[in-house]
Amino acid sequence: MRLTVTPSDTRLLIRGYATGKLRIGDREITSSVVLSATQLHTDLVPQQPAELAEADLAHVFADQPEVVVIGWAAGQTFLPAAQRRWFLERGIGIEVMELGAACRTYNVLVGDGRRVVAILFPR
Numbered sequence: 001m002r003l004t005v006t007p008s009d010t011r012l013l014i015r016g017y018a019t020g021k022l023r024i025g026d027r028e029i030t031s032s033v034v035l036s037a038t039q040l041h042t043d044l045v046p047q048q049p050a051e052l053a054e055a056d057l058a059h060v061f062a063d064q065p066e067v068v069v070i071g072w073a074a075g076q077t078f079l080p081a082a083q084r085r086w087f088l089e090r091g092i093g094i095e096v097m098e099l100g101a102a103c104r105t106y107n108v109l110v111g112d113g114r115r116v117v118a119i120l121f122p123r
Contacts, residue, residue: 069118
């Protein structure tokens, strides 16, 4: 498991990741999650990005992030055009990348004070 340094504040940061699991704060999580600096949702049902439905993202869109980072342990993938449109219509940037890159990017953006949400698929 790779580790990242966690500042001593209340922001939710990813402390470690490996295929099949994430360490967010003091919790080890093995399912898909939606994560922001202040909220962690572990009730995301889809297990890969292509399975996302617009309804799965209601609380993401309600937070009005600047950017959403999607990370998948199975490697690089692309969202279908219909899914990308959900974000573009709301003026939200979207980045899809390998899980490790997504975790690191999320931590950097949170550290910079950006309004970012990560949707992470560790399996």
